[in-house]
Amino acid sequence: MTTVDLELYFNRIGFTGDPLPNIEVLEALQLMHLQSIPFENIDPFLGIPVYLSPMALQRKLIENKRGGYCFEHNLLLKNVLEQIGFSVSGLAARVRWQVEAGTVTPASHMMLKVEVNEIDYLVDAGFGGQVPTVPLKIVPNLIQATPHGDFRIVVENNYFVLQAKVIDSWLPVYSFDYSERYQSDYEVINYYLCNSYDSHFVRNLMIALPAEGHRKSLRTNLVGPLGRSRSENSIVGTFRKSSANEPSISRDLDSAFDVIQALETEFSLPNLSSRRLATKLGAS
Helix, strand or coil, rough: CCCCHHHHHHHHHHHCCCCCCHHHHHHHHHHHHHHHHCCEEEEHHCCCCCCCCHHHHHHHHHHHHCCCCHHHHHHHHHHHHHHCCEEEEEEEEEEEECCCCCCCCCCEEEEEEEECCCCEEEECCHHHHCCCCCCCCCCCCCECCCCHHHHHHEEECCCCEEEEEECCCEEEEEECCCCCEEHHHHHHHHHHHHECCCCCCHCCCCEEEEEEEEEEEECCCCEEECECCCCCCCCCCCEEECCCEEEEEEEEEECHHHHHHHHHHHHHCCCCCCCCHHHHHHCC
C-alpha cells in the first residue's frame, strides 16, 4: 500500500508528540487536523477532478496546503492512522443535516470507525461546518462534550444517528451503520459528487474550519437546489462564525473579490485569486 509521508503530515497539522496508537494521540490528531486543513470543495466547484490516491492527497492537502471534502480528509487520516498502528474501518453515512425530515439521502459521506482498547470511536475529519472535532464513543445516548459543542449517538431503525446539540435542540447530522466501505466504493461516489449537476458540491462553494471556541464557514448561493441562478442583486455568499450555544454572526460577501479574500484571510487557502475562480463566482 502506498503511504503518505508522516513527517510532512505532522508538520502540516503541528503535531509534535510521540505517534502511538492510543486515545490521546487520536484525539490530538483529529482536532489538529481539523483546525489546520480546511474543508473545501473548490475543485468540484470549478470542474477539476478530485483524485483519491495517497500521493494525490499528500500533494494537495499537505504539500500544496489546500483542503478538501470528506473523501480526501478521511482517506488521508485513515492512511495516517493505519501507519501509526490504529485499527481503522471506512464507513459511509446518509446526510441528515439541514435535510427535510423523511428524505432518504444516498450514503455519500465518508467517516471512520477506529477501535482503541476494545472501544469503537466515530472519527470524522470531513463533515464541514458541523463535524465533531474529537473522537466520539459509539455508545447510544451518551452525551459527549467536544471543544465545539455536545454530540450524542442514538439508534433509530437499526441505524446509528449522530446528533449535534445546537442551542437547546438535538439536530440529526447523519445516520450510519457498521458496513465497511472500501476505496472503490468511495471512488464511485466521489465521481458522482464531482460531476453531477445534482451535487451541491458542483453548484456552490462550501468552506469550513473550526477554530478556538468557534467554527468558521463560507457558502455561496450562486445556484439553488432546483438549478435556479441567483438574481443579479443577490449576495454572492455568506461568511459565518458560530458556536454551539450562541447565535451565529454572519457577514455578506457581495462580490467574487470578497469571497476570494475570505478564502485567503479566514481559511488560509493560498493562491486562489485565480481568474477561473473569480469568473465562476461572478458569472453565475
